[in-house]
Amino acid sequence: MKITEKLQKQREKSSKPTFSYEYFVPKTTQGVQNLYDRMDRMYESSLPQFIDITWNAGGGVLSRLSTDLVSTAQSVLGLETCMHLTCTNMPVSRIDEALQSAYDSGCQNILALRGDPPVNSEWTQVQGGFKYAKDLVKYIRAKYRDHFDIGVAGYPEGHPGDDTDDSELIDYLKQKVDAGASFVITQMFYDADIFIKWCKKVREAGIDIPIIPGIMPITTYAAFLRRAQWCDIHIPDEFMKQLEPIKDDDQQVRETGTSLVVDMCQRILDSGYVTHLHLYTMNLEKAPLMILERMNLLPDQEELDGENTLAMLPWRKSLNPQRRNEEVRPIFWKRRPYSYVARTSQWAVDEFPNGRFGDSSSPAFGDLDLCGSSLIRQSGKKSLELWSTPKTAEDVAQLVVDFLERKVSCLPWSDMPLNHEVDAILDDLIQLNKKQIITINSQTQLNGVKSSDPVFGWGPKDGYVYQKQYLEFLLPRSKAQRLHDALKDDVILTYFAVDDEGNLSTNHPDGCRANSVTWGIFPGREVLQPTIVEKVSFLAWKEEFFHILKEWRLNFQNHQIGDSADLLTHLISDYVLVNIVDNDFISQDNKIFALLNTI
Numbered sequence: 001m002k003i004t005e006k007l008q009k010q011r012e013k014s015s016k017p018t019f020s021y022e023y024f025v026p027k028t029t030q031g032v033q034n035l036y037d038r039m040d041r042m043y044e045s046s047l048p049q050f051i052d053i054t055w056n057a058g059g060g061v062l063s064r065l066s067t068d069l070v071s072t073a074q075s076v077l078g079l080e081t082c083m084h085l086t087c088t089n090m091p092v093s094r095i096d097e098a099l100q101s102a103y104d105s106g107c108q109n110i111l112a113l114r115g116d117p118p119v120n121s122e123w124t125q126v127q128g129g130f131k132y133a134k135d136l137v138k139y140i141r142a143k144y145r146d147h148f149d150i151g152v153a154g155y156p157e158g159h160p161g162d163d164t165d166d167s168e169l170i171d172y173l174k175q176k177v178d179a180g181a182s183f184v185i186t187q188m189f190y191d192a193d194i195f196i197k198w199c200k201k202v203r204e205a206g207i208d209i210p211i212i213p214g215i216m217p218i219t220t221y222a223a224f225l226r227r228a229q230w231c232d233i234h235i236p237d238e239f240m241k242q243l244e245p246i247k248d249d250d251q252q253v254r255e256t257g258t259s260l261v262v263d264m265c266q267r268i269l270d271s272g273y274v275t276h277l278h279l280y281t282m283n284l285e286k287a288p289l290m291i292l293e294r295m296n297l298l299p300d301q302e303e304l305d306g307e308n309t310l311a312m313l314p315w316r317k318s319l320n321p322q323r324r325n326e327e328v329r330p331i332f333w334k335r336r337p338y339s340y341v342a343r344t345s346q347w348a349v350d351e352f353p354n355g356r357f358g359d360s361s362s363p364a365f366g367d368l369d370l371c372g373s374s375l376i377r378q379s380g381k382k383s384l385e386l387w388s389t390p391k392t393a394e395d396v397a398q399l400v401v402d403f404l405e406r407k408v409s410c411l412p413w414s415d416m417p418l419n420h421e422v423d424a425i426l427d428d429l430i431q432l433n434k435k436q437i438i439t440i441n442s443q444t445q446l447n448g449v450k451s452s453d454p455v456f457g458w459g460p461k462d463g464y465v466y467q468k469q470y471l472e473f474l475l476p477r478s479k480a481q482r483l484h485d486a487l488k489d490d491v492i493l494t495y496f497a498v499d500d501e502g503n504l505s506t507n508h509p510d511g512c513r514a515n516s517v518t519w520g521i522f523p524g525r526e527v528l529q530p531t532i533v534e535k536v537s538f539l540a541w542k543e544e545f546f547h548i549l550k551e552w553r554l555n556f557q558n559h560q561i562g563d564s565a566d567l568l569t570h571l572i573s574d575y576v577l578v579n580i581v582d583n584d585f586i587s588q589d590n591k592i593f594a595l596l597n598t599i
Contacts, residue, residue: 001080001108002108002109002148002149002182003049003050003080003082003109003149003151003182003183004149004182004183004209004210005149006049006050006080007049007210007275007276010049011275016297017269017275017276017277017295017297018048018049018275018276018277018297019046019048019049019276019277019278019279019292019297020048020049020050020051020052020082020212020276020277020278020279021039021042021048021051021052021278021279021281021288022051022052022053022054022214022278022279022280022281023035023039023051023052023053023054023069023281023283024053024054024282024283025053025054025065025066025069026283028379029379030378030379030382032065032068032069033378035069035283036072036073036076036077036338038283038285039051039073039077039079040077040079041285042281042285042288042289043077043079045289045298046289046292046298046299047299047303047304049080049276050079050080050081050082050109051073051079051080051081051082052081052082052083052084052109052111052185052278053066053069053070053073053081053082053083053084054066054084055083055084055085055086055113055115066083066084066098067083067097067098067101067102070083070101070102070105070107071101071102071104071105071107072338074105074106074107074318074319074320075105075106075318075319075320075323075341076318076337076338076341076342077316078316078317078318078319079319080109080319081105081107081109081319082107082109082110082111082149082151083098083102083107083109083110083111084110084111084113085098085099085110085111085112085113085136086113086114086115087112087113087114087115087129087130087131087132087133087135087136088114088115089129090115090129090130091128091129092128092129092130092139095129095130095136095139099140099143099144102148103144103147104320105320106318106319106320106321106322106324108147108148108149109148109149109150109151110140110148110149110150110151111150111151111152111153111185112133112136112137112140112150112151112152112176112181113133113136113152113153114130114131114132114133114136132172133152133153133176134172134175134176134179135179137150137152137176137179137180137181138179138180140180141179141180149182149183150180150181150182151181151182151183151184151185151212152173152176152177152181152183152184152185153184153185153186153187154173154184154185154186154187154198154202154211155169155186155187156186156187156189156194156195156198156199157187157189157191157194157198157231157232157233157234158232160187160230160231160232166198166201167201170201170202170205170207171205173202173205173207174205174206174207177207177209181209182209182210183209183210183211183212184202184207184209184210184211184212185212185214185278186211186212186213186214187214187231187233188214188215188216188227188231188233188280189213189214189233189234190216190228190233190234190235190236190239190260190261190264191233191234191235191236192264192267192268192271194234195213195268196267196268196271196273199211199271199273199274200273203273210274210275210276211273211274212274212276212277212278213265213268213274213277213278214278214280215261215265215277215278215279215280215291216261216280217257217258217261217279217280217281217282217284217287217288217290217291218243218253218254218256218257218258218260218261218287219250219253219254219257219282219284219287220250220253220254221243221244221246221247221248221250221253222247224243224253224257238260239260242256242260243256243257243260254287254290258287258290258291258294259294261291262291262294262295265277265291265295266295277297279291279292312327312458312459312460312528313327313458313459313528313530314458314518314530314531315329315337315530318341323341327528327529327530328514328529328530328531328532329530329531329532330531330532330533330534330537330538330541331441331443331470331472331517331518331531331532331533331579332441332472332533332537332538332541332579333541334441334443334531335413335414335415335416335441336413336414336415336416337415337416338415339415339544343540343544378410378412380555380558380559383412383552383555384555384559386408386409386410387399387408387411387412389556389561389563389564390564390567391563391564391567392567393436393438393476393567393570393571394436395567396438396567396571397433397434397436397437397438398433399411400433400438400439401430401433401434403418404418404422404426404429404430404433404439405430406418412548412549412551412552413440413545413548414440414441419455420455421443421444421455421456422442422444423455424444425442425444425469425590425593428590428593429442431593431597432473432593432596432597435596435597436476437473437474437475437596437599438473438474438575439471439472439473440472440473440474440545440577441470441471441472441579442470442471442472443467443468443469443470443517443518444467444469445467445468445469445582445585445587445588446465446466446467446585447466447585447586448464448465448466449464449465449466450463450464450465451463451464451465451520451522453465458520458530459520459522459528460522460523462522462523463520463521463522463523464520464521465518465519465520465521466518466519466520466521466585467517467518467585468515468516468517468518468581468582468583468584468585469581469582469585469590469591469592470517470533470579470580470581470582471579471580471592471593471596472577472578472579472580473577473578473579473596474571474575474576474577474578475497475575475576475578475599476574476575477499477574477575477576478574479599480497480505480576480578482599483495483497483578483595483599484497484505484507486595486598486599487507487580487595488507489507490507491583492582492583492584492591493580493581493582493583493591493592493595494506494507494508494515494533494580494581494583495507495508495578495579495580495581496508496533496535496538496578496579497576497577497578498538498539498542498576498577499575499576499577500546500572500573502539502542504535504539506535508535513534513535514532514533514534515532515533515534515581515583516529516531516532517531517532517533517581518530518531533579533581538579542577545577546572546577549568549571549572550568550572552568553565553568553569553572556568580592580595
């Protein structure tokens with residue numbers, strides 16, 4: 001949704017001020033992955049109206065990461081996202097690529113900027129490129145018409161390093177608005193009086209689009225001075241009076257700085273010129289949340305529950321237009337949503353048969369490169385810190401036990417920390433791992449739990465949710481035949497088992513396309529069946545899972561840790577990947593675990 005439309009709808013619902021976050025592109029792959037987690041966590045706890053992602057002057061690798069971050073935030077995390085786009089040293093072809101990427105991901109908001117020259121370089125207009133932000137605005141508007149809300153920068157205290165006077169800058173702002181801009185986000189400031197006077201002049205100039213103030217938290221004294229100096233902004237005497245005496249105490253600086261910024265924000269909100277705050281997070285979590293908490297802008301539990309009511313499925317829906325109608329996902333990617341959306345991004349082009357899952361006839365099916373160069377979302381060094389150097393299958397099983405006991409936050413095949421859904425079967429899972437049956441994914445049985453349940457609930461509050469017990473695990477190949485013999489004629493426990501080479505065994509009935517393992521019943525709606533098990537997507541997951549093990553092995557080889565590399569070879573060669581569904585969701589018997597304890 002466009003930012004202006006979203007803010008207008010929110011104002012119609014409540015007079016409470018709203019807010020948004022800005023993030024910049026980290027310099028490392030690991031930093032990018034950690035930022036995804038932070039963005040997701042900050043959204044869950046505070047419900048910003050939107051986020052935006054900065055651009056990097058001059059294009060290059062980091063600029064391409066900008067488009068990747070926007071696409072992931074919009075498509076995977078389901079966050080309303082605004083993409084910065086500069087025309088500094090940028091060929092039109094690169095601008096076209098960025099705009100097309102934003103369009104394809106469902107992003108409808110662009111912050112159009114001239115940008116700053118690269119470090120130690122002069123600003124130069126690329127041949128055929130754009131000289132000013134207004135030219136970029138015109139270009140976007142001409143090419144995409146009304147698809148994008150286009151934001152532009154405002155400078156209450158002038159442009160850094162520019163002698164242009166205030167009236168000329170407002171005139172330039174008016175030109176950008178006349179070219180098609182929809183809203184203004186301002187440079188950071190700390191002097192509320194200067195900002196309010198500037199807003200008055202902007203309105204007197206006939207500019208009536210929303211003004212969104214850029215708010216910079218104060219975290220350390222040195223960073224506070226450096227940013228103020230870099231942006232060439234005025235620091236009120238009261239700020240220096242309170243901060244200078246405590247400059248060597250970072251914690252006290254943050255506390256006092258937060259109070260000063262909160263007072264400033266309240267003054268500009270009281271002026272009536274703004275109703276929304278845009279916080280420059282600097283990719284940090286605590287400082288912006290402290291500001292919002294002290295201003296009583298964070299949502300209460302009722303508001304959070306209200307947001308969850310809008311989540312009609314057990315996952316947050318993608319905002320990518322190609323995925324908005326998706327209501328079913330295979331359970332195999334439950335704990336790897338980034339990988340799932342990346343893997344199936346091209347399946348959407350082949351129209352998601354029945355809106356459900358990937359088509360094995362698609363030329364894109366099974367393309368692991370869709371997930372990026374590394375399917376383990378950790379750097380090589382970080383993975384050694386997290387998961388050490390297991391030498392035996394027992395060591396890997398113990399690593400899973402540590403995860404189940406919440407001593408480890410993730411696993412090579414599980415991006416997400418464990419939640420409390422698993423508590424009901426936790427002891428059973430631990431016992432299986434102690435038998436060298438390495439558990440990968442699971443869910444407990446539910447029979448008509450209220451959809452408002454804080455652990456298992458999803459969808460509208462006035463319904464009921466159901467689940468079949470499900471377990472996925474690695475089983476020693478030596479035990480695979482015994483498992484098949486025990487289940488070959490079973491109609492209640494259905495399974496798939498496959499090795500790295502693709503040898504599959506199953507007791508699923510011929511022609512059985514999908515087995516729903518999660519569903520919900522809600523008044524006035526057809527049954528929703530959001531989570532399934534089926535053969536085609538299981539085989540795709542098998543390819544990814546064994547690829548993860550091979551990447552884990554490669555990391556040990558690169559670090560010359562031979563024993564651990566040999567162990568991974570053993571797991572790849574001598575284990576099979578299995579999933580079992582207990583189709584009796586009423587029985588309280590742990591049939592799956594009872595069976596496996598006899599294998």
